[in-house]
Amino acid sequence: MEDRADTSEGGPEAAAHDRITDAVFALDTDWTFTYLNDRAEEAFDLDGRSVVGRSIWLILPELAGSGLQNRCLEAIDRGRPARIEQPIPAAGRRFSMRIYPSETGVTVCAREVPPAERTPEHQRQTLVETVTDVVVTIDEDGTIRRANSATEGVFGYAPSELIGESLGVLIPGATGDHRGALDRYLDGGQPGEWQSVEVTGVRKDGTRIDLSVSFGTHTVDGGERRFTGVIRDVSERNRRERALRAAHDVIVAGDEAFEERIEALLSVCRDAVGTEFATLSRVTDDEYLFDTVISPAGAGVEAGDSVPLETTNCERVVERGETLVLDDIPEQAPSLAERQGNRDLGIECYLGVPVVVDGETTGTFCFYGTQPRSEPFSDWQIAFVEHLASWIGDELERRRYVDRLRALDELNEVVRAVTDEAIAQPTRSEIERRVCEAIAATDSYLFAWIGEADPTNQSVEPRAEAGVEGYTESVSISTDPTEPESAGPTGRALHTGGVQTAHDISTNPSYEPWDEDAEEYGFRSSAAIPVAHEGTIYGVLNVYTDRPEAFTDEVYDVIGLLGKIVGHAIAAIDRKQVLLADSVIDLEFRVSQVLGTYEGAPDTTGEVQFDAVVPRDGGEYVVFGTTSGDGFDLIEWLVEHDEDWEEVLAVRETDEGTAFEVLVVEPRILSAVSAAGGRFVSATVGAGGDLTVRIQLPHDADARSVLGTVRDHYDDTTLVSKQEVTATDSGPRASARIETDDLTDRRLEALRAAYHAGYFEWPRETAGEEVADLLGISAPTFSQHLRAAERSVFGTVFDGE
Numbered sequence: 001m002e003d004r005a006d007t008s009e010g011g012p013e014a015a016a017h018d019r020i021t022d023a024v025f026a027l028d029t030d031w032t033f034t035y036l037n038d039r040a041e042e043a044f045d046l047d048g049r050s051v052v053g054r055s056i057w058l059i060l061p062e063l064a065g066s067g068l069q070n071r072c073l074e075a076i077d078r079g080r081p082a083r084i085e086q087p088i089p090a091a092g093r094r095f096s097m098r099i100y101p102s103e104t105g106v107t108v109c110a111r112e113v114p115p116a117e118r119t120p121e122h123q124r125q126t127l128v129e130t131v132t133d134v135v136v137t138i139d140e141d142g143t144i145r146r147a148n149s150a151t152e153g154v155f156g157y158a159p160s161e162l163i164g165e166s167l168g169v170l171i172p173g174a175t176g177d178h179r180g181a182l183d184r185y186l187d188g189g190q191p192g193e194w195q196s197v198e199v200t201g202v203r204k205d206g207t208r209i210d211l212s213v214s215f216g217t218h219t220v221d222g223g224e225r226r227f228t229g230v231i232r233d234v235s236e237r238n239r240r241e242r243a244l245r246a247a248h249d250v251i252v253a254g255d256e257a258f259e260e261r262i263e264a265l266l267s268v269c270r271d272a273v274g275t276e277f278a279t280l281s282r283v284t285d286d287e288y289l290f291d292t293v294i295s296p297a298g299a300g301v302e303a304g305d306s307v308p309l310e311t312t313n314c315e316r317v318v319e320r321g322e323t324l325v326l327d328d329i330p331e332q333a334p335s336l337a338e339r340q341g342n343r344d345l346g347i348e349c350y351l352g353v354p355v356v357v358d359g360e361t362t363g364t365f366c367f368y369g370t371q372p373r374s375e376p377f378s379d380w381q382i383a384f385v386e387h388l389a390s391w392i393g394d395e396l397e398r399r400r401y402v403d404r405l406r407a408l409d410e411l412n413e414v415v416r417a418v419t420d421e422a423i424a425q426p427t428r429s430e431i432e433r434r435v436c437e438a439i440a441a442t443d444s445y446l447f448a449w450i451g452e453a454d455p456t457n458q459s460v461e462p463r464a465e466a467g468v469e470g471y472t473e474s475v476s477i478s479t480d481p482t483e484p485e486s487a488g489p490t491g492r493a494l495h496t497g498g499v500q501t502a503h504d505i506s507t508n509p510s511y512e513p514w515d516e517d518a519e520e521y522g523f524r525s526s527a528a529i530p531v532a533h534e535g536t537i538y539g540v541l542n543v544y545t546d547r548p549e550a551f552t553d554e555v556y557d558v559i560g561l562l563g564k565i566v567g568h569a570i571a572a573i574d575r576k577q578v579l580l581a582d583s584v585i586d587l588e589f590r591v592s593q594v595l596g597t598y599e600g601a602p603d604t605t606g607e608v609q610f611d612a613v614v615p616r617d618g619g620e621y622v623v624f625g626t627t628s629g630d631g632f633d634l635i636e637w638l639v640e641h642d643e644d645w646e647e648v649l650a651v652r653e654t655d656e657g658t659a660f661e662v663l664v665v666e667p668r669i670l671s672a673v674s675a676a677g678g679r680f681v682s683a684t685v686g687a688g689g690d691l692t693v694r695i696q697l698p699h700d701a702d703a704r705s706v707l708g709t710v711r712d713h714y715d716d717t718t719l720v721s722k723q724e725v726t727a728t729d730s731g732p733r734a735s736a737r738i739e740t741d742d743l744t745d746r747r748l749e750a751l752r753a754a755y756h757a758g759y760f761e762w763p764r765e766t767a768g769e770e771v772a773d774l775l776g777i778s779a780p781t782f783s784q785h786l787r788a789a790e791r792s793v794f795g796t797v798f799d800g801e
Helices: 001-009 010-017 038-043 068-077 120-130 149-156 178-186 235-251 259-274 316-321 340-343 379-424 428-440 487-498 509-521 551-580 631-641 670-674 701-715 745-756 766-775 778-798
Strands: 024-030 033-036 082-089 094-103 105-112 134-138 144-147 197-202 208-219 225-233 276-284 288-296 307-308 324-326 349-356 360-369 447-454 461-468 500-502 523-535 536-545 581-590 609-613 620-627 643-656 657-665 679-683 691-697 717-726
Touching: 010 679, 024 038, 038 105, 068 082, 068 094, 068 105, 068 324, 134 149, 134 197, 208 235, 235 259, 235 379, 259 276, 259 288, 259 360, 259 509, 276 316, 316 324, 316 349, 349 379, 360 379, 379 428, 379 551, 428 447, 428 461, 428 551, 461 487, 487 500, 487 523, 487 536, 523 551, 536 551, 581 701, 609 631, 609 745, 620 631, 620 643, 620 745, 631 643, 631 657, 670 679, 670 691, 670 701, 691 701, 701 717, 745 766, 745 778, 766 778
Parallel strands: none
Antiparallel strands: 024 033, 024 105, 082 094, 094 105, 134 144, 134 225, 197 208, 208 225, 276 288, 276 360, 288 307, 324 349, 349 360, 447 461, 447 536, 500 523, 523 536, 581 691, 581 717, 609 620, 609 679, 620 657, 643 657, 679 691
16 A cells, blocks of 8 residues: 555645645545545654554554544444544544545544643533534423534434423423433432433424433533433334344244244334335246235235246346345436336335355345335345345255155155055056055155056056046146147156156246146146156156255155156066966067168078077166077177177077077167067077067057067068967966966076076086176075075975875
């Protein structure tokens, strides 16, 4: 910082300062000297070049905490000049100082008080004229004998209007409740009774104000007693205290609903800042939702209304994440004055504070009026609103956290219950019904339903539901991507195979076709979870709640698991229906010249026989087969050139030819069969290049749809035969049924993989650890599945003999 702002170099500014006869110095907001003139150097015995840029409290430490410091702060706070008579002990002098505030600090003009004027009466009169509180002197009759100029600002009376009037003109209570105390005090009795007494005063215009009054006694020439009182307007202080008490009472009122407390806080703050409107808003994407509103009757805005964020002042609060204060919008922010929200409501002043939840601005706590402010929003009013907005954000964060924990606990319980139900329930419809009932029975979720795609009319049809009645009958959901009814979470879940959410239904544009229905049932957010297994989507589980932003990352993961559990259970039921039913639909179809669909495929003469398929997680399958001649060259070529064929897992020579095990991922035909709940029986690629496939489907499966899927990939597909056959193989025990409770889907897969991998050959061609690797499970788990499967099969053969 430059010494004395370079005024010593002699410019016009320096010349102007040199013509000032008072001692002048300037301080910035950090109490650092930024300027002092020669008179100040002389008066305070200072060298200007050694103090500019240094703190006044280091140069004149005896002034710290003095009346000068307090009056400087008061001048800055009130934005108007102040006066004080201040001694400077280091200089051995007393100065009358005038303090002028600015945005950068204060400028102080000091004039030494001559010794002749330092009498007690003069000092008393100086004090009276320099303080900002009202000071009146009364005689023993309570008649006002002297008053300072502050009476005009506080009471609206010029001092001359009060001389000779009773104190009761200013304080009617002085002639009522306090009259006895005043009489005793005037009699010279108990001065303590009139020290900081709170009474009600009356302004000249009749307005009642809160006052704090203290009196002291002294004697004037001739021995007559006088009583000088300091009267302070504490109306604003009391309003602040009442507002703070009211806000505290609301915050600690734990027996009231959160929404009721928010409305009460809005009312308290609106009274404290003096505006017509008070709002707690919520912002989602580009929409501004009025959550809670206090406004004049007929103003045209109420709770639940939604407007584009860009039409509001709050957009700036949300974008910047900081408080916005506008005492006069047209004057201070003309661009905002033209916004639709301000024009519609006639808003001309605004105080808005961001509401922050989990580090993100989720809305605003704001107050606005239809007239520019006659007095600017005070620092206290701004701080008060900011404090309460902070509490609201903290409370919303706490409630969100508690809701998440409760919902997560309930959802984990549902997952455990659904897992048990999926094992216990024998049919798909029963599993779906129990899943919906378990979700709807929680406190966190209102409604759940499962729907599946109907390809005949490209719609989603409900299969099970619980929680509310009538919703699925009133809504229509399409699977046609060109229709708006397919753009919601359910349609997207079917198209993408991933969990889809609507975090705030009321502001989600994709929910527009179902807005009225969602509002009627109180749905605020929803999730659509694909019910899927190994790439096959059986349907969509839809879950609804009355809480916005309910499906967070933790909930998202758990609820996604529900779809996988239910999908796995449905797949297991479908397979059992094929494997264990008395009869199934047996299909055989041929794809002519299948190798012609692969450019560059080898022209082999050997035959490839696909003997069995074992599914793994993630849409993977292990295919077991044998080849003759050069047929294995085709397998190697497919692994290298076809993305479905992942890798060769094992190769061994047998009496029948070359046995192989190969891993494929989401193969076209196998995926179509699995989606229909069917099972692969066998397939052959002959020497001529034709592929012949045999599969079995449950009675309720759509065989035409399966063939249609195959034809989508292979044009030249011909149905060779379709017949109803007995699912069990022929033999002496053909009529025997394996116990389904014991032979689970996993155990059957372990048994099939072990058989086709040569585990039961002698000498054993494949170790148990290798079969476990094929299935993607641990060796002990494979051993448990295999032994349990063996007991079931052997029990069928030997029980009852």
